[in-house]
Amino acid sequence: MLEQRYRAVLRLLPRAYRQAWEDDMVDTFLSGVPESDDPEFAEIARPSWPEIASVVALAVRLRLDAVRSHLGGAGASPRDLVWGDAVRLIALAGLLVHSVAATLAVANMLWLNGRIPGLAPPDFAVAFGFHTGWRDLWTSGFVWIPAFVALLLGYRRVAQGLAVVAVVPALLNAVANVSALIDSSPPVAVQVSGLAAEVLLNTASVFAVLAGFHRDAPLVRRPAWWLAAYAALFAGILGVEVTSFHGGLPLDDSFIYTLPFLTAAVVCLGGHARRSASEGPPWALALAILAPVMLATQTTTVLENDLLPLGTTRSTLMALALAKIVAILLVTGPLAFLAVRSLRRRPPAPAAPAVPSGPPAAR
Numbered sequence: 001m002l003e004q005r006y007r008a009v010l011r012l013l014p015r016a017y018r019q020a021w022e023d024d025m026v027d028t029f030l031s032g033v034p035e036s037d038d039p040e041f042a043e044i045a046r047p048s049w050p051e052i053a054s055v056v057a058l059a060v061r062l063r064l065d066a067v068r069s070h071l072g073g074a075g076a077s078p079r080d081l082v083w084g085d086a087v088r089l090i091a092l093a094g095l096l097v098h099s100v101a102a103t104l105a106v107a108n109m110l111w112l113n114g115r116i117p118g119l120a121p122p123d124f125a126v127a128f129g130f131h132t133g134w135r136d137l138w139t140s141g142f143v144w145i146p147a148f149v150a151l152l153l154g155y156r157r158v159a160q161g162l163a164v165v166a167v168v169p170a171l172l173n174a175v176a177n178v179s180a181l182i183d184s185s186p187p188v189a190v191q192v193s194g195l196a197a198e199v200l201l202n203t204a205s206v207f208a209v210l211a212g213f214h215r216d217a218p219l220v221r222r223p224a225w226w227l228a229a230y231a232a233l234f235a236g237i238l239g240v241e242v243t244s245f246h247g248g249l250p251l252d253d254s255f256i257y258t259l260p261f262l263t264a265a266v267v268c269l270g271g272h273a274r275r276s277a278s279e280g281p282p283w284a285l286a287l288a289i290l291a292p293v294m295l296a297t298q299t300t301t302v303l304e305n306d307l308l309p310l311g312t313t314r315s316t317l318m319a320l321a322l323a324k325i326v327a328i329l330l331v332t333g334p335l336a337f338l339a340v341r342s343l344r345r346r347p348p349a350p351a352a353p354a355v356p357s358g359p360p361a362a363r
Contacts, residue, residue, distance in 0.1 A: 085282035094205020281342035
């Protein structure tokens, strides 16, 4: 019975590793178990919790090594190198956009508090004594900014830890939305769509940072370009928001994500058409993966706009949201085609993963 229970625990290990070392690990484990003639011992004996924990830790490490090898790790195939570059681009692009959104939120709070020299706060903020504090800074996603900077500077572990911390406010907000879903007045479809979009937007980049920037991953290429993209995106979105505030086209919250996505897609497809984009395949794959996230975000926007009162603003917002959905669909097809064709032209990964030369100590 004890052997069967231990073998059940070993099923957590990858199949290739288990087939190579399961019998040896079982023999090592049983050799350390004291013998007993008590029949009840065979019925109640189980692997100890430390033993189970060691197997779980080994399983996690082996599977992480497998993920690493498929995302550009040591000995990765050309096809896996493209996957690794694409995942890292998703991480960088996600942290870039989140950092810009956080910077805009912080700038808005400083403006409302009257702390920007030469720029008076709006009248309503003065009339109501508007004030923001550390809690508002936390919920604004401020931690995305140092996470992005740390990743550009090569501090991967720091960036990964900060990214996990940065996503906490969004996840807490998602949990609150789940609890409010039961008693909420808007239609369930709107709430569910908004919840899914929020979770996807905030977790996709975190998972990409954790998976893509492993110990074998290369450093960020051209970090100065990413900083320039951050400055350009911040200036562009700020200009659009200022124009909208002073009577321009009304904007929805999702444009801060869809605008960079569509811009990157057009640049990627245009570069491929000119045959001058050497990094086209990873970019095409990364953008194709992000396309469903953008569609989920825009679907939520359409559903939310449908709840607005009839009028010019509602019609304008609905038309813009639908136009962005059409634009996303138009670029997704070519991006997916380029990504699939590029992957097929590259040799695939080896059929069987490498098995370590021997099992680690069981305890």
